[in-house]
Amino acid sequence: MSPTDLNRHRQALLTKKAGVERLARTRAFSRTRSHGDDGDRSMAATDDQIVIQLQQNDAKLLRAIDKALDRIVSGEYGICSECEEEIPQIRLDAVPWTRVCVPCKEGL
Numbered sequence: 001m002s003p004t005d006l007n008r009h010r011q012a013l014l015t016k017k018a019g020v021e022r023l024a025r026t027r028a029f030s031r032t033r034s035h036g037d038d039g040d041r042s043m044a045a046t047d048d049q050i051v052i053q054l055q056q057n058d059a060k061l062l063r064a065i066d067k068a069l070d071r072i073v074s075g076e077y078g079i080c081s082e083c084e085e086e087i088p089q090i091r092l093d094a095v096p097w098t099r100v101c102v103p104c105k106e107g108l
């Protein structure tokens with residue numbers, strides 16, 4: 001992969017990471033607030049469930065982004081971890097933290 005492409009994906013990963021972290025902080029705040037609410041308790045519980053689910057998704061995505069950044073450092077970025085072929089740029093542009101190509105992801 002060219003240094004230009006690599007740099008573009010690195011920037012995309014860092015931007016995405018910052019966005020997810022910002023969102024995660026907002027969610028942590030809204031969760032704290034819902035606990036202090038005297039409103040419908042079952043409703044608050046449901047909201048909590050959703051927020052916890054979202055926080056787990058955030059954590060998973062952040063881990064994937066960190067691993068992708070590690071792979072950039074180690075020079076493994078953009079190589080499918082299943083078939084070891086290069087992952088097409090268009091897929092990396094869409095999902096820069098991916099570690100598998102589309103055929104491998106879909107089990108083809």
Ligand SMILES: [Zn+2]
Nearest residue numbers: 080083101104
């Ligand atoms: Zn593959």
